[in-house]
Amino acid sequence: MKRVFFLLLLALFILIAAKAEAIPKKTEPSIGEIDSKIAQLLTIVNKGAENPGDQGANANQKLVKYLKSVLSNPKLITASLPKAKEANLTKLASSDGNVCFYSWDSETGGSMHFFHDFVQWKTPQGARWLDLNPPGKGDGDLATGYFYHDLHSVVTKDGKTVYMPTYRAIYSHPIHKDGITAYTIEGNKLVETPFFKTKTKLLKTIDVPATEVEWNENGLIKFKEQNKTLLIPITVKEGGATGRFLTYRFDGKNFVFDESAHEKPE
Numbered sequence: 001m002k003r004v005f006f007l008l009l010l011a012l013f014i015l016i017a018a019k020a021e022a023i024p025k026k027t028e029p030s031i032g033e034i035d036s037k038i039a040q041l042l043t044i045v046n047k048g049a050e051n052p053g054d055q056g057a058n059a060n061q062k063l064v065k066y067l068k069s070v071l072s073n074p075k076l077i078t079a080s081l082p083k084a085k086e087a088n089l090t091k092l093a094s095s096d097g098n099v100c101f102y103s104w105d106s107e108t109g110g111s112m113h114f115f116h117d118f119v120q121w122k123t124p125q126g127a128r129w130l131d132l133n134p135p136g137k138g139d140g141d142l143a144t145g146y147f148y149h150d151l152h153s154v155v156t157k158d159g160k161t162v163y164m165p166t167y168r169a170i171y172s173h174p175i176h177k178d179g180i181t182a183y184t185i186e187g188n189k190l191v192e193t194p195f196f197k198t199k200t201k202l203l204k205t206i207d208v209p210a211t212e213v214e215w216n217e218n219g220l221i222k223f224k225e226q227n228k229t230l231l232i233p234i235t236v237k238e239g240g241a242t243g244r245f246l247t248y249r250f251d252g253k254n255f256v257f258d259e260s261a262h263e264k265p266e
Helices: 002-022 031-047 054-070 082-086
Strands: 090-093 099-105 115-123 126-131 147-155 161-172 175-181 183-186 189-192 205-211 222-224 229-235 241-250 255-258
Touching (some): 031 099, 054 126, 099 161, 115 183
Antiparallel strands (some): 090 099, 115 126, 147 161, 222 229, 241 255
């Protein structure tokens, strides 16, 4: 009786194992497939600028959901994604291949632009990501997000890499804000880090509000001398960039404000 019972259990185990093997395993999409899918959804998003409605909003939601499902793939950080970029995805990867920022215009606003942003980074345990526009997070009452236009990095004397994306928020034409934030990878987390030293404070972020009718290169935060000098545009109240810049110099530990210098980009 025991032998029969044992054989029945063995047969049942074999049957379950056979069925499990018969179920096709879900494979991760290739980089090319991810590129095409993002481009497909962004094409619908972009059409929302011409024909506002639910279709564009739904495509944005689908794109957010899709990115959350694929950003665990570390290969995406250095992937070029040409189709997605052609469809207006901004993708900025760090020179060491460890951090990447993604942003796009949701095309759900008018003169005010609403961007959606993600950041992805590598850890010893694999890739991690963060949605930079979660529900409820906004600048004041406006969760506008940012257009990320550059990503720079430096290595400190103690060997820590600091990543510094620069970005612009467009609140309502011609009112906008430019900014820069310093990040480091701490274990499995990407964290904002105090890095910009003024005369009295050590800041994680520097913001530059401005009002300009047209895109002005003089209004952008810039780097020079192989990322060793940081230029912060000087703007006037209720006006745009003056063409003059506050200068911060990297001393191996922080970017330190140089009160004696008012440089211009090369």
